Amino acid sequence: MKTGILRFPGSCDELDAQLAAQMVGETVMLWHGDRDLQDVDAVIVPGGFSYGDYLRAGAIARFSPVMESVIEFARDGGLVLGICNGFQVLCEAGLLPGALLPNANRRFTFRQVELEVVEGDTKFTSACPPGELLSIPAKHGSGRFYADEATLDQLEAGGQVVVRYRPEQNFNGSLRDIAGVRNAAGNVFGLMPHPEHAVDALTGSTDGLRIFESMRSATQGAYA
Amino acid sequence: MRARVLVRPKQGILDPQGVAVERALPALGFKGVSEVRIGRLIELEIDDPSELESISSRLLANPLIEDFEIELLDDAPAA
Numbered sequence: 001m002k003t004g005i006l007r008f009p010g011s012c013d014e015l016d017a018q019l020a021a022q023m024v025g026e027t028v029m030l031w032h033g034d035r036d037l038q039d040v041d042a043v044i045v046p047g048g049f050s051y052g053d054y055l056r057a058g059a060i061a062r063f064s065p066v067m068e069s070v071i072e073f074a075r076d077g078g079l080v081l082g083i084c085n086g087f088q089v090l091c092e093a094g095l096l097p098g099a100l101l102p103n104a105n106r107r108f109t110f111r112q113v114e115l116e117v118v119e120g121d122t123k124f125t126s127a128c129p130p131g132e133l134l135s136i137p138a139k140h141g142s143g144r145f146y147a148d149e150a151t152l153d154q155l156e157a158g159g160q161v162v163v164r165y166r167p168e169q170n171f172n173g174s175l176r177d178i179a180g181v182r183n184a185a186g187n188v189f190g191l192m193p194h195p196e197h198a199v200d201a202l203t204g205s206t207d208g209l210r211i212f213e214s215m216r217s218a219t220q221g222a223y224a
Numbered sequence: 225m226r227a228r229v230l231v232r233p234k235q236g237i238l239d240p241q242g243v244a245v246e247r248a249l250p251a252l253g254f255k256g257v258s259e260v261r262i263g264r265l266i267e268l269e270i271d272d273p274s275e276l277e278s279i280s281s282r283l284l285a286n287p288l289i290e291d292f293e294i295e296l297l298d299d300a301p302a303a
Contacts, residue, residue, distance in 0.1 A: 056286055063283070092286065099289045106240040146237065146289060173238065 001025035001219040004040035006070070006086070008032040008061050013047035013196060017083065020196040023209060024216040032064040041219040042079035043070050045086030047140075047194060057100060057142045058088030067093060079123060079215055080188045084140055087180070087190030096183055096190045097155060098147035103140070104173025110139035111171065112204070113193055115163040115179055122162055122182060123218035124189040127210045134163070134207040138171075138179075138193040145174035145181070145192070152176055158184060163191055225273050226297040231285045232263030263290075 003021040007014045007029050014029065021027045021044060028038050032050075037043065050061035061067060067089065074080045074095050082090035090096045103109060114133040117125050128134065147155065152175060155161050163180040170177045172192070180191025195208030233239045242260040249257045266284055270276060276294045285292040 055284070059283065059286070099286055101237065101289060102240050104238055104240055106244055144238075148288075 001041045001216045002039065003027045003042045003044060003215075004030045004037055005044045005046055006030050006032065006066055007046075008048070008050035008064065010050045010052050011046050011048035011085070013083065013085075013194065016194075017044045017046040017196040020199045020208065020212050023199060024212045025219075030066055032061070032066050035065045035069045037066075037069050037073055040078075042081065042215055043073060044196075045070070045080065045082040045089050045190075046196070047084030047086060050085055050089060053085075053142075056088075056092070057085060058090075058092040061085075061089045062092040071095060074183075074188050077185065077187050079218060081124065081211070081215065082188070082190035083194055083196060084143075084192055087192055088142065090188060090190045095188045096181055097151055097160070098145055098178075098181065100142050100192070101144040101146050102142045103144055103171065105171050108139070108141035109171050110137065111169075112136070113138045113169045113179070114166055115191075115193060116166060117162070118164055119159050119162045119182075122159075122189070122214070123186055124182065124211055124214050125162060126217055127213040129210075133166070134195070134198075134210065135205040136193045136195050136198040136208045140172070140192055143172040143174065143192040145172075145178040147175065152178075155181060160184065162189060163193075225271075226267065226269055227273060227276055228295040228297060229266040229268070229276065229280050229284050230263060230293045230295065231266065231280075231290050232292075233261055234289055234291055237289055 117128045164177040182189040195211040198205040198208030241262040246260040
């Protein structure tokens with residue numbers, strides 16, 4: 001699997017995303033002003049504060065040249081993972097439903113959370129052991145997932161809610177404890193917590209690696 | 225032409241900034257304030273005001289979570 005990692009002015013987690021993706025394949029860094037995705041099999045939109053988070057988180061990055069190519073890549077079925085700010089960018093781009101609002105606790109919050117894998121049969125979670133929680137860090141100021149009630153019902157019915165916070169750990173006030181969602185086609189997934197920061201035992205957990213292993217299986221045809 | 229776009233959180237969506245301000249006011253002695261909501265005011269100069277609707281719905285506001293109002297300021301002096 002060759003994974004392209006986007007880099008915007010203000011990205012800060014792109015190197016960790018690259019290190020994580022290197023554990024399952026090759027990588028290439030893709031600059032925000034370039035349109036050429038260099039024949040990647042998957043794209044990661046990383047965390048950070050693209051374009052300073054001006055206006056709204058992700059609002060301006062969504063119109064960058066590289067995102068035009070990513071939107072086309074996603075519409076053609078390409079695998080796209082958005083982490084934190086990347087999730088916000090994908091929502092702003094309309095590739096994922098909903099929006100991320102400022103945390104209900106009014107603070108930038110950094111803590112380890114345990115995620116329930118609601119959907120284990122997806123291109124991004126197939127390597128997660130059924131019933132096990134993923135221990136990975138979350139760190140953001142605007143991670144409160146919001147969509148209207150009808151959309152939330154539709155997401156749940158369609159198996160698009162992929163990961164949830166445990167209710168007592170839902171510090172940002174996300175509706176229905178939603179931590180990550182996928183699109184209806186199943187090839188685009190975004191989540192607020194950071195699987196790329198949990199791939200080495202040195203930092204306490206390797207649970208995040210499951211997400212990248214799942215993506216590798218998907219590009220090898222297991223879930224094509 | 226000068227114009228203003230006023231962007232505000234949609235009704236029913238929690239606005240943590242508004243809550244923070246509302247809770248700060250009693251400390252200053254202002255007791256009777258509630259329902260504080262905080263939005264954004266964007267002022268701009270535009271050649272073709274008919275583009276404002278599209279500019280606002282595509283970039284200045286996210287219609288999923290925000291409402292916006294456009295105000296044209298024909299008589300205002302140029303900046």
